[in-house]
Amino acid sequence: MIPENDEPIVRFENIGLRYGLGREVLKDVSFALAPGSFHFLVGESGAGKSSLLKLIYLALRPTRGNISLFGHEIASTPRDDLSALRRQIGVVFQEFKLLNHLSAFDNVALPMRVARAKRKDVDRHVTELLAWVGLKDHMQARPPTLSGGQQQRVAIARAVISRPSLLLADEPTGNVDDQMGLRLIHLFEELNRLGTSVIIATHSKQLVERLGYSQLQLTDGRLAIIPGRAEAEAAVAASVETAAEAEDIQNQHPDSRRVAAGEEDLYDNASGVESYL
Amino acid sequence: MILTGRSDLPLDKDEHSRFLPWLIAFMVFLSILAVAGMLVLNATASRWDVGVRGNLTVQIVPTDDAAADEARLNEVLTVLATAPEVARYDALDETRLIRLLEPWVGPSTEKGDLPLPRLIDVELKQATNFTSGDLGARLSERVKGVAIDDHRVWLDRLVRMIETFEALALVVLLFITMATVGTVVFTTRTGLAIHREAIEVLHLIGAHDEYIARQFASRALGLGIRGGLLGLVLALPTLWMLAHLAASLDERLLPDIGFGPWHWALLLAMPVSVALIAMTTAKVTVLKNLARML
Numbered sequence: 001m002i003p004e005n006d007e008p009i010v011r012f013e014n015i016g017l018r019y020g021l022g023r024e025v026l027k028d029v030s031f032a033l034a035p036g037s038f039h040f041l042v043g044e045s046g047a048g049k050s051s052l053l054k055l056i057y058l059a060l061r062p063t064r065g066n067i068s069l070f071g072h073e074i075a076s077t078p079r080d081d082l083s084a085l086r087r088q089i090g091v092v093f094q095e096f097k098l099l100n101h102l103s104a105f106d107n108v109a110l111p112m113r114v115a116r117a118k119r120k121d122v123d124r125h126v127t128e129l130l131a132w133v134g135l136k137d138h139m140q141a142r143p144p145t146l147s148g149g150q151q152q153r154v155a156i157a158r159a160v161i162s163r164p165s166l167l168l169a170d171e172p173t174g175n176v177d178d179q180m181g182l183r184l185i186h187l188f189e190e191l192n193r194l195g196t197s198v199i200i201a202t203h204s205k206q207l208v209e210r211l212g213y214s215q216l217q218l219t220d221g222r223l224a225i226i227p228g229r230a231e232a233e234a235a236v237a238a239s240v241e242t243a244a245e246a247e248d249i250q251n252q253h254p255d256s257r258r259v260a261a262g263e264e265d266l267y268d269n270a271s272g273v274e275s276y277l
Numbered sequence: 278m279i280l281t282g283r284s285d286l287p288l289d290k291d292e293h294s295r296f297l298p299w300l301i302a303f304m305v306f307l308s309i310l311a312v313a314g315m316l317v318l319n320a321t322a323s324r325w326d327v328g329v330r331g332n333l334t335v336q337i338v339p340t341d342d343a344a345a346d347e348a349r350l351n352e353v354l355t356v357l358a359t360a361p362e363v364a365r366y367d368a369l370d371e372t373r374l375i376r377l378l379e380p381w382v383g384p385s386t387e388k389g390d391l392p393l394p395r396l397i398d399v400e401l402k403q404a405t406n407f408t409s410g411d412l413g414a415r416l417s418e419r420v421k422g423v424a425i426d427d428h429r430v431w432l433d434r435l436v437r438m439i440e441t442f443e444a445l446a447l448v449v450l451l452f453i454t455m456a457t458v459g460t461v462v463f464t465t466r467t468g469l470a471i472h473r474e475a476i477e478v479l480h481l482i483g484a485h486d487e488y489i490a491r492q493f494a495s496r497a498l499g500l501g502i503r504g505g506l507l508g509l510v511l512a513l514p515t516l517w518m519l520a521h522l523a524a525s526l527d528e529r530l531l532p533d534i535g536f537g538p539w540h541w542a543l544l545l546a547m548p549v550s551v552a553l554i555a556m557t558t559a560k561v562t563v564l565k566n567l568a569r570m571l
């Protein structure tokens with residue numbers, strides 16, 4: 001399941017999706033994401049963001065078109081091999097999908113147990129990660145007794161616990177305050193730095209602006225790709241001759257790294273997660 | 278993981294599967310009775326077989342000439358005395374014969390009133406190569422008007438009846454198996470419907486079908502074992518009671534069939550096999566159901 005060299009981690013070719021006999025929710029969607037990339041998925045409510053993610057995490061089959069994950073064309077992959085692909089994908093579901101009869105700890109442990117991890121490793125990793133997302137005192141709590149934001153953090157911890165190659169997060173910061181939101185995003189960035197490709201569906205323009213990653217923008221089922229700041233700069237540097245013009249662009253797009261540096265205090269106790277990651 | 282281990286699905290809290298152990302207990306109860314019945318019949322048949330096979334009755338058909346009849350009787354007795362396979366023989370004298378016939382022909386019968394056949398009860402040696410048929414053939418050759426009754430017809434009919442009962446017991450076992458499988462399929466499907474969302478999460482997280490099926494299978498095994506033991510506990514006293522009842526009814530007809538270790542093992546295998554059937558059925562049901570998921 002290791003992606004072949006330079007093989008996109010996700011590739012959509014002319015994907016169309018229709019629920020039953022309804023209208024087409026996704027229309028001719030094509031894109032390819034390089035391993036290690038970081039994307040925001042934006043679009044109005046009902047634009048098809050969750051649907052697109054469902055196609056990637058193999059909860060849905062497209063009505064037409066081809067999807068490849070990690071270099072495997074899904075349509076021709078035997079069903080028995082799909083669970084191995086799924087284990088490479090961490091998902092933060094929009095509605096969390098926590099198992100209400102299990103404790104926060106057991107919910108987060110689930111992907112490791114499914115992958116038959118050693119009990120000792122499960123205990124250590126789950127404890128560390130839950131502590132890091134601020135749920136040290138709620139490990140044994142069941143999801144219904146947790147607040148929306150706490151549930152969301154359990155869901156995020158469950159998605160990242162087994163260090164997936166691809167992380168999909170559907171509105172992962174919708175229920176937490178800005179500070180916790182940034183902290184969680186930093187967790188995703190940290191994973192991304194270690195090689196995980198990330199797609200975050202969000203309504204938060206502020207978040208998208210601030211971090212400046214590439215955007216997959218859905219408008220009425222059609223996809224447009226808006227390059228991130230880094231990509232835009234590279235493109236501009238290549239095509240624009242005069243330094244003055246380049247400087248102009250720089251001023252319009254403040255360096256994302258500087259923004260992140262200004263946020264350093266928020267990440268101060270982020271070091272804890274490094275030992276887990 | 279099979280009996281104790283942690284389960285990701287709260288199957289132990291399912292209301293709908295509460296009745297399963299009781300149903301399985303009933304099934305195990307019935308199957309133990311059926312198998313015990315089969316064992317008793319089997320043992321009885323082979324005892325009758327052994328007991329009767331070594332016995333035959335030689336009948337000398339009476340004629341008007343009493344002296345000739347007496348001569349034929351003596352001739353038969355000589356043959357029997359010299360036959361190597363005969364262990365014992367006993368000629369019934371006429372007074373005993375009349376007493377035996379009293380219930381049918383009335384008490385007034387006097388010696389000589391009726392032409393009575395002479396009967397000789399013959400017992401063959403246990404380990405002999407000769408059959409009752411061989412002896413019969415030799416007797417008929419030497420003496421005229423000799424009828425041999427080796428109880429074959431009666432025995433064959435009895436054996437056929439016992440075989441019918443055994444087949445009936447097998448049918449009962451078959452029905453028990455089908456009913457158990459059907460119930461477990463139904464219970465498992467209900468469980469799948471109740472836990473659909475949790476199963477979907479496990480599936481999306483990358484759990485193999487086997488992983489999910491195992492949870493249902495170990496639950497079914499647990500319920501099966503509980504029900505099986507209950508059935509066993511109910512069946513054993515019942516068997517004991519029936520055995521005593523049968524013994525007091527007719528000790529000769531139903532000789533004390535000492536159940537050997539193999540018989541007990543077979544009876545104990547009933548709850549175990551029903552539990553295993555429940556486990557396998559649950560597993561297959563879940564795997565079939567999950568195969569429909571993407």
Ligand SMILES: Nc1ncnc2c1ncn2[C@@H]1O[C@H](COP(=O)(O)OP(=O)(O)OP(=O)(O)O)[C@@H](O)[C@H]1O
Pocket residue numbers: 019022025043044045046047048049050051052094
């Ligand atoms: N299971 C379904 N059956 C039928 N139609 C559906 C289903 N799920 C989504 N849709 C439709 O598909 C369209 C896109 O839905 P989707 O959930 O992908 O939007 P979204 O971009 O995630 O919206 P939001 O930002 O509100 O989460 C909507 O018009 C919705 O009504």
Ligand SMILES: [Mg+2]
Pocket residue numbers: 049050051094170
């Ligand atoms: Mg959505």
